[in-house]
Amino acid sequence: MNHLFRECPVSKSVWEELSFSEFLKASHMEFIQWLTWAFEQTTPSQCRVFCCALWAFWGDRNKRVHEKVSRSGKETKNFINSYILELNGIEEKIPKVLPEVKRWKHPPSQFVKINFDAAYDGNLCQSAVGIVARDREGTVLLSYSAIHQQVESAFAAEAIACRAATQIGIDMQWPKLIIEGDALSIIKKCRSRSKDKSMIGAYIHDIQQLLAKIKRCWFEHIPRTTNSLAHILATETLKGKGEIYLIESVPEYAEYLKEKEKEGELD
16 A cells, blocks of 8 residues: 555656645655545645545556556546546536425314324333424424333334324314324335234234224324424433423423424415
């Protein structure tokens, strides 16, 4: 490695052409130490050139060994500069589009939306459920969290949370529900009418049985970023903040998120 990247006359000439000759003076360092040190000395744009040079040296070495083809230091330097220019040109052509910020959506009129999430501790085989129900205006109707023991996996934890959300909808006698979570596999299983034969099949079966007691209900998948309120209820409960069952309110630690999500998008 030392010979190829630091001692080879061709490599030395390329480093000098690229204005990295100072790096060759640190000959007392082992290769890995030198590499780390070099990265620390460079700006992002210099680091790009430096890494491209390392890649070019290695490619030249492979061509010499396997194809018996070699190129001069000047040719290697020109290749590196051309490649960097090409990369820069590609970046300039990429449109600078700001990512769309997704927000929690208010449910349609007469529907209650129940968001669920789970937090899981694999060492203790313990999970926490976080649930929040809201109406068309985004007003919190109920918030709930609970600890469950002897939970075998994070998937099971999410299924338990989804089952709890469905049960709460029935207990509160809300006839039209949207049950929302960020666990895509759970949402897909709940939408399916076929028997689930996975390790969490029992939980999915329970949910499918509960659906017969609800007038209208569908399941929606959302990103974690739009499920923040249910998420914080689950995580804080698992951390030891205590289980909750609150009507028309949330714990103090979740107040800010409650107000933030209430500003969400109208469906």
